[in-house]
Amino acid sequence: MTGDRLLLGIALTVALAAASQILAAKLRVPALLLLLPAGFVTGALTDVIHPNDLLGPGFSALVSLAVAVILYDAGLGLDLRHLTGRTRGIVGRLLVAGVLVTFLAVAAVAPALFGMSLASATMLGVILVVSGPTVVGPLLDYVRPTDTLRRILVWEGTLIDPIGGILGALVFHGVSSTHSEVGRGHQLGQFAISMGVGLVGGAVGLALLWLTLHVMRLGETLGTIAQLAVVIIVAAGCDIVRDDTGLIAATVTGLAVANLPGFDMPARRPFFETLVQLIIGLLFVSISSTVTPASLTPVLLPSLVLIAFLVLVVRPLVAFVSTGKSELARGERRFIGWMAPRGIVAASTASAFAAGLSDQGLAGASKILPVTFLVIVGTVLLYALTAAPVARRLGVVRPSRSRPLLVGGDHWVVDLGRALRAAGLDVLMWAGSEDERDRIRDAGLELARGELLAAASDPRARLEGVTTVFLCTDDDNFNALAAVMAEGNVEGPVYRVGPPHDKGLGVVAPSAGGEVLFGSRLVRHVLAERYRQGARYLVQSAARPVPADCETLFVVRFDGRLDAVTESRSGDVAPSQDDTLVLLGPVPPAPAGPEPAEGRSG
Secondary structure, X not given: OOHHHHHHHHHHHHHHHHHHHHHHHHHOOOOHHHHHHHHHHXXXXXXXXXXXXXXXXXXXXXXXXXXXXXXXHHHHOOOHHHOOHHHHHHHHHHXXXXXXXXXXXXXXXXXXHHOOOHHHHHHHHHHOOOOOHHHHHHHHHHHOEOHHHHHHHHHHXXXXXXXXXXXXXXXXHHHHHHHOOOXXXXXXXXXXXXXXXXXXXXXHHHHHHHHHHHHOOOOHHHHHHHHHHHHHHHHHHHHHHOOOOHHHHHHHHHHHHHHOOOOXXXXXXXXXXXXXXXXXXXXXXXXXXXXXXXXHHHHHHHHHHHHHHHHHHHHHHHHHHHHOOOOOOHHHHHHHOOOOOOOHHHHHHHHHHHHHHHHOOOOOHHHHHHHHHHHHHHHHHHHHHHHHHHHHHHOOEOOOOOOEEEEOOOHHHHHHHHHHHHOOOOOEEEOOOHHHHHHHHHOOOEEOOOOHHHHHHOOOOOOOOOOEEEEOOOOHHHHHHHHHHHOOOOOOXXXXXXXXOOOOOOOOOOOOOOEEEOOOOOOHHHHHHHHHOOOEEEEEEOOOOOOOOOEEEEEEOOOOOEEEOEOOOHXXXXXXXXXXXXXXXXXXXXXXXXXXXXXEEO
């Protein structure tokens, strides 16, 4: 292959991966819904992007290292301390039942459907147990199920990926050793050696990361470089010693770093996350380009039968066994039974292991990759088209009304929360001191659990159910820092109250992050002083004229969406007659009779 052709192939692969992911983000659909067809169609039309032509035998090694990086990143998300309460039990049962039932069911039907040997069917069964947050997350963002359902399904998808990767590597070695003409004791010994190499590699990776992240205390940039280097070195070293044990080592390293105390992990890893996202795109495009139309034709109809079996029988059975005695509502249990798309780990493990089993002459091993490709496309397409209407029919869709989180416990902030609640919103509040938290409870407002900054700084955490954050504490540095850390972990925007104009820069620049609420005139100390002098919040219909001495703070749309007035958006929040306004003004005269339902807050 000439240098120009190699450059063209690499550039086209990157372009397809980037364009598909950008378009998927705009359409709010899982990226692989576009990545797989893009790679498949391009691979069918031209051989420019075929990885075997571009990279030759090195493609398999690169796939193994790329999957190791993905599994390490997935392992970092497995902080078991965050899995508490009834969610822990349900997720645990989903994992156990999902792995066992899916594995046994696929292994049982695959020989009849595809003419596979039992060994190949076993490999296909363990490949198809995985799901993954890279596909479940975008689907849930589109469907907007209840917080409980989202938490359960995201945790299941996050946990099942590395578990599936480990099981895939172990089953591959087990199948490979079983196929050889040696005694069972030797087979078990080889299996144990593979597991041991992976665990030793994980321990080495953990020691190296302890040195770089804890002892040397590297910052975000160098810490990211250290993590990437350690994962690649350890995975490559293990694969050199024994094939495919690098996946075990990478996953074990990620699990250990996430759950052992003492690691000074960077709070956010934008470069590492971007790299993982790019790797996922490149893998999907490259792997799907190796699937030819000719390889799909003989397995197309049996694969459709397998998809129907997985969707209509296997997953509902897993959900019934896992949630039958839980406190979940019937609709929630049924929706869990309708959400199990396959993702990147299924594709990458099929690509990594199918060729090796084919080389050993296992019957049907060549069908593992095309079958996996069709199952991924079929399940993602089916759930993408049906999940939203199914969720609506089952009554498990979260209301479309905004759910703001107000951070702060001063009197004026708590009263603002009451005003937003009076406008019909489900308001959540958080404060640091116990006195402020008691004030929130006494006002009858819902108090958020946990540490806000701990959740906001976790790149995998999400402020579940929160559509907007308003940072209104009396610490401007906290507001600016929290705005930077919370952006991206909320469905909607993050705002903060403005600092005093004459205040010098503190620990964090006041302009660091988050749009400033209410414009430059109503900054924090002005709001607090006006409230202390008697100004109160008014909630009224937008059909009524705004009093001359009042200022509009929020517009609650007729469908429950909340728009905040800011310096840059003051003209974009013009209300219609069906909307509700939240105003700030002086205390109106006390009414002669009972206070009307629509009136002042405070």
